[in-house]
Amino acid sequence: MSVFFKEASPNNPVKKGDVENVLKRIGVAINDQDSDDFNQLLAAVHDCAEHISELPDYQPIPDVKKYPRENVHRPTADQQDFGNAWAHKFLIRGDSNGSLLRGKSVCVKDCIAVAGVPQFYGSDAFPAWTPSTDATIVTRMLDAGANIVGTATCENFCNSTSSFTSAQGTIDNPYRKGYSAGGSTSGGAALVGSGLVDCAIGGDQGGSIRVPASLCGCVGFKPTHGLVPWTGITSGDAIDDHAGPLTRSVYDASLFLDAIAGNDGIDDRSFASGSHGSHGYAESLVKWNGQLPSLAGVKIGILREGFDPEVFDPKVKEVVLSAASKFQQLGATVEEVSIPSHLEGPAVWTIQQRISGSMTILGQAHGRRGLYLTEFEHTRLPWTTENFQKLFPSTQNTIINGLYLMDKFPGLYGKTVNLGRKISDDYERTLSKFDVLVMPTTPYVAPQHGSRGTPRQCFEPSIGLTSNTAVFNVTGHPAMSLPVGFAPAKEDSKVLLPVGMQIVGGLWQEKKILKVAHAWETAFDWKATATANGCPDKVVSGGLKENGWSKLNESKLNGQGKIEISELTVQS
Structure with a gap:
């Protein structure tokens, strides 16, 4: 002293x-x-x-000799996909000796540091900043043999589940132009859902991996909090930050999770996650080799409250319940469960994120051991009226709400943390009896793009989208969005768009989620949707794949091919 x-x-x-x-x-x-x-x-x-x-800062030094950055450039209009899905294009070739991800193409969300590549963070309120370091997960994927081909556009300050808020431009859904790709990992979801890249690495603070995965028809996996180190990624709230893969298959998600998971000795969130390379997610998945997958002995809970909110489209509920019923065909037990505190999740998350989010945006985040991106802080601070007014209304609203809440409700952030632990304990009690919980990822399919009009108009397209996702950021539970079918768009019943089923496991129980999702994906083709009399408002989840097995044994089903879950009853 x-x-x-x-x-x-x-x-x-x-x-x-x-x-x-x-x-x-x-x-x-x-x-x-x-x-x-x-x-x-x-x-x-x-x-x-x-x-x-x-004093000189202390940043990890990337090996740019081993992994040179080739042709870093902001794509022109004719080089773009789905409107403005790319923030920057470039090539970093992975280690030719890396076997796990050899030949896989990857884009990373434009909030993940790649040395020498300018980062927008979805904003034009300040100049693009150029990191001097690589995020841990960038290095790990290169070591595993993946080629990183660009950064994908993210929403303004990663603060929206729409895909029209980024200052770099609007991103279209790969299944229909003019419709949302979701956010905030918007560009990555569109590129993966379309097949242009094998994987996008996203960040998820309230659903920003799972929401766009659901809307764009790909697999989006938010692992347990801390499993993947956050080193070199721009933060929202440290207790809500999660990084994970968006892929076109569950198996690919397991490969990428193997590549990026594990303690890196820098991020204190990762200290309990086990050593890098020790998890064996991909090898835990059974190769069924043309046989019908078996989930004998697996117990699946249909979360009643996950279907409750009024904002949910009945057709989306129908698709997800139909998909859940198919687990019975694979030998699993499927039962309805109730966790009333699930419904408190959106409110708890909202208060938590407004307070912590505003402090982060204002440069006041603190209290964690890890890598702080000080170059970014110097670029965007101090705030002025001029650059504040360039922010999208959702980001402005976070600051306004956070400052108000800290002034008027002292101690409220701490109470949300306490309540989050209560909700987590409720899930854990149920997940001690069930292997996974199932519910819709999003309450409706991709909406049309909103308008950059009044603040309220800017919010309208994404109201309620995180009803089932944000709570698992509060509790830290692993959660995957798996595409299971199509449902009609609200604006036009002839437009069919993907539906995601969210599969949630106990803390550190990623393998259970992967097992269940892999079995469903192996047995059923989510794109082979069935219709009743050709009417798209009767769309249900995908049909059985033709993998060489005979007609399903009807004795695996209840009665006449129905799954009875209290009032939640659908034809399987």
């Missing part, structure tokens, strides 16, 4: 009255007789801060 009592330097800018001005911000004052002492102490800490500011 002696450093704080050193005499201030001659050029120290702290002057009489500065202490009083600092304290005015929180509405308190000091005794007049103490003013000079506190000013001297403030001057001393200013000198200490100046000293730290002049």
